[in-house]
Each structure stands twice: as structure tokens, then as C-alpha cells.
Amino acid sequence: MDNTESGYFRIQMRVKRISMRLAKIFFKTEVMGREHAELLSGPLIIISNHTSFIDHFLIGVALPFNLKLFPIRTMAKKEQMDRPLIGPCIKTLGGFVSKTKGKNLDELFLVPEEILKNGGVVLMYPEAFIFTDGKLHSTKSGAAELAIRTSATILPIGISGMGHFHMPDLAKQIFARRKIKITFGRPFSAEGYSDRKILKKRIEDEMHAVFEPDYK
Numbered sequence: 001m002d003n004t005e006s007g008y009f010r011i012q013m014r015v016k017r018i019s020m021r022l023a024k025i026f027f028k029t030e031v032m033g034r035e036h037a038e039l040l041s042g043p044l045i046i047i048s049n050h051t052s053f054i055d056h057f058l059i060g061v062a063l064p065f066n067l068k069l070f071p072i073r074t075m076a077k078k079e080q081m082d083r084p085l086i087g088p089c090i091k092t093l094g095g096f097v098s099k100t101k102g103k104n105l106d107e108l109f110l111v112p113e114e115i116l117k118n119g120g121v122v123l124m125y126p127e128a129f130i131f132t133d134g135k136l137h138s139t140k141s142g143a144a145e146l147a148i149r150t151s152a153t154i155l156p157i158g159i160s161g162m163g164h165f166h167m168p169d170l171a172k173q174i175f176a177r178r179k180i181k182i183t184f185g186r187p188f189s190a191e192g193y194s195d196r197k198i199l200k201k202r203i204e205d206e207m208h209a210v211f212e213p214d215y216k
Contacts, residue, residue, distance in 0.1 A: 005120070008071035008094035012060065015093065016070075019057045028177055031062045033184035033210070036155070040187060041068035043116035043152040047143050047203060049136055049211055050125035051162035053086055056093065059123065059157060062182040073115050074123040075142075098142070109146055116150040126203060134163020136211050144199035147190035154203065156185035158210030183210040 001009065023029050048059060056074055063069060074095040081087040081097050096111045112122045124146070126139035147154055161180035185206050193199040 005071055005094075008073070012071050012093060015057070016060045016063075016065075019061045023058070023061045026175070026177060028179040029058075029061065030179070030181045031183075032181065033186075034062065034064050036184045036186055037069065038064045038066055040066065040153065040155060042119040042121045043150050044069070044121045044155060044187075045116070045143060045147050045150075045152045045190075046072065046121065046123045046155045046157060047126050047207065048123070048157040049159055049207060050127050050130050051132065051134075051159050052130060052165040053080075054165075055125070055130075055159060055162075056090070056095075056123065058159060058162075058180070058182060062157070062184070069121055072121045072123050073112070075112055075125075077128070105145065108142070109149060112146055113150055116146070116152050122146070122152075126200075126207070132164055135213055136208060139200060139204050139207070141196050141200045144190075144193075144196040144203055148193055148196055148199060151189070151191045153187050153189050154206075155187045156203070156206040156210050158183040158185070158207065158212070160212040160215035163213075179216060181212060181215050183212075185210040 046059065048055060060072070071094050074090060074093070075098045076090050076095045078097050081090060081095070098108065115122055124143045126143045127137045128140045131137050143154070146152070159180065159182055161178060188206070190199060
């Protein structure tokens with residue numbers, strides 16, 4: 001782990017501890033399947049549905065203190081990185097920009113491939129957008145392509161109960177102490193897959209298995 005990664009590691013450990021305390025105050029959090037992540041190490045791609053701007057923190061709260069999982073490098077869109085407060089926060093925590101236009105896949109995956117080939121962990125949201133309607137949407141093929149390129153293990157996570165969590169109503173949403181559920185699926189390897197469409201379908205199926213749209 002180089003100096004940059006070590007810096008992200010220290011920051012994420014501090015933020016995880018703080019986030020765990022805040023989650024106990026503002027949410028009623030149920031975590032299922034955490035044991036699936038207890039012995040994992042990189043190269044690893046964590047995939048999750050994307051319900052709100054605090055998903056990164058909720059995932060960090062739910063993950064076990066398996067030091068081999070950290071630092072987690074989040075692949076984010078340029079639009080998110082350019083947002084006030086949120087963008088600098090993502091960068092500080094080790095997030096990086098994903099190229100979203102064009103067909104040069106080598107350019108798109110330059111950073112995450114390097115992270116994974118060095119045994120790191122990348123967090124991706126295959127839906128590619130934040131959806132606040134409490135539903136799971138169709139996924140893009142980026143996670144499948146990256147996993148095939150790196151033969152990484154894939155860990156599916158489902159965040160349920162965060163539908164309609166809107167920024168303008170942030171104070172009201174947080175103090176409502178909503179009940180949420182974070183579910184870890186069984187990790188699976190991308191080795192043996194060569195068709196990203198087939199792996200994309202597997203990823204979608206695994207995401208549906210850990211997501212509960214009617215959870216309250």
C-alpha cells in the first residue's frame with residue numbers, strides 16, 4: 001500500500017467509526033449477510049444499488065472491520081465530483097472520476113484496472129444514477145466489463161428502505177429515524193466469464209436477490 005492508499009485508509013477508518021455512531025442516532029439499521037465480507041480481500045468489486053448521496057457511508061457502516069477491504073475506491077461520475085461539498089468529500093475519501101462518454105474502454109477503466117490489479121477494492125453503482133423512487137433499475141455493463149478485465153471477485157450489496165430520500169428534505173428525513181436494511185450477497189468470481197452481457201445479467205440477478213423494494 002503506497003502513501004496515497006495509506007492516506008485513504010486512515011481517513012476511511014476514521015469516517016467509518018464516525019458514520020457508525022451517526023447511523024445509530026439517525027437510522028434504524030438492519031444488516032444481513034455481513035459474514036460474506038469478513039474474509040474477503042482484493043481484487044474486489046463491490047456493487048450496490050444507488051439510492052442516495054450517503055450510500056457510500058451506509059456501505060462503510062455495514063462492512064465489517066476487515067482491514068483488507070480498505071481503502072475502498074469509489075467510481076463516481078464527473079457530475080457528482082463537480083457538486084459543492086459532495087465532490088470534495090468523494091475525492092478526499094479516495095473516489096475517482098469515471099469517463100462516461102465515448103467508446104474508449106481502455107481510457108474508461110484505466111484507474112479502476114490499476115487499483116484492482118494492485119489488489120485493491122473498487123465500489124461501483126451499476127445503475128449509474130441515483131434513483132430515489134425505491135426501485136431497482138436496469139444496470140449498465142461497466143461493472144461486468146471491469147470484472148472480466150481483472151478477474152475480480154464481485155460482492156453484491158442491497159440497500160433497502162432508502163426510497164424518496166431527498167436532499168431538500170434532509171433534516172426531516174434524518175430525524176425521522178427511518179428503518180433501513182443493508183444486505184450482503186454471496187461473493188462470486190468473474191473468472192470464467194468472457195461475455196459481459198452474461199455477467200451483466202448475473203450481476204442484475206444478484207442485485208435483485210439482495211434488494212427489498214417494499215422494505216419499511
